[in-house]
Amino acid sequence: MSTEQRRVLVIGIGAGDPDHLTLGAVKALRRADVFFVVGKGPDKASLTDLRHRMIEDHAQAPYRVVEVEDPSRDRRPMDRSDYTSAVQDWRARRGDVFERLLREEMTDGETGAFLVWGDPSLYDSTLGILADIEDRGTVSTAVEVVPGISSVSSLAARHRIPLNQVSRPVHITPARRVGEVGRNDDGDIVVMLDAHESFSHFEGEDVWIYWGAYLGTPDELLVAGPLGEVADRIRQLRAEARARHGWIMDTYLLRRGEQPATGPNV
Structure with missing residues (x-):
């Protein structure tokens, strides 16, 4: 095994719009000799295809693409301790894959x-995971990070709203924690990784939702309005989209009080 340090670029590529690649990301793509593409199975092949298109459009030959399948992960409903253990197990197995790539697929x-x-x-x-491998x-490894446009930034831009209100905090949380956050937070809440329509916790309250799915892609969906009025519409769109694509990734902002309807709506 070589003792030379592996130079690794971790490049943020945005939420789905190829035009959201930053100039820094394009320059980084041109510096890479080998791209590691982690696939998530046939249901999410479009995500892998977009990565390949970005590489083809911006990388400088000669380069190689090494594609591997992401290790499976237990996604059953579970309590917090079991969930943390499941994620740690998945990360360890993913780390084994990444370590092999760094050792065997780079010269x-x-x-x-x-x-x-x-x-x-x-x-x-x-x-x-790269820190765990180190x-x-x-x-x-010598890791360089190139920031990208997050789904949170894309959501705010597509709805034409500021992410924060004056002198108010913004809490970003995974959906599984949104219930406790909602009880204890005095600001706005951005919810990510929601598999179970957790906005239902807030129905009946004076809350607006700014929701988006497949942000930045041709399949993008947007809804904005009082949660009590648009929740069923969001549920319908999520069900239809999941049936059509086999997967869905959505992000939304919950904001208390009446809001001007400035953003797009479905």
Whole structure:
């Protein structure tokens, strides 16, 4: 095994719109010798295809693309401790895959790249997994992070709203924690990774929702309005979209009080 440090780029590629690649991301793509593309099965092939198109459009030959399948993850409903254990197990197995890629698919002097949806710092495991690999002591890496446009930024832009209100906090949370956040937070709430329509916690309250799915893609869906009036519409759109695509990724902002209807609506 070579003892040379592996140069690794972690490149944020935005939420789905190829035009949201930053100039920094394009320059980074041109520096990479090998791209590691982590697939998530045939149901999400469109996500892998978009990565390939970005590489083809911006990378400089010669380069290689190494595609691997993401390890499976237990997604059954579970309590917090079991969920944390399941994620840690998945991250460890993903780390085994990444370590093998770094050891076997790179030669001395090459630069490898992982293309990360949105921004690598927000609800993505790549940086944490690379840090875990470094701690193992089997592969030494020099990691450079290129920030990207997150789904949160894309959501606010598409609805033409500021993400924050004056002197008010914004709390970004996974959906499984939204119930407790809603009880204890005095600001607005951005919800990500929602598989179970957790906005239902707030129905009957004076809350507006700014919702988006497949942000930045041709399949983009947007809804804005008082939650009590649009919740069923969102449920219908989610069900139809999941049936059509086999998956859905949505993000939404919950904001208390009446809001001007400035953004797009379905």
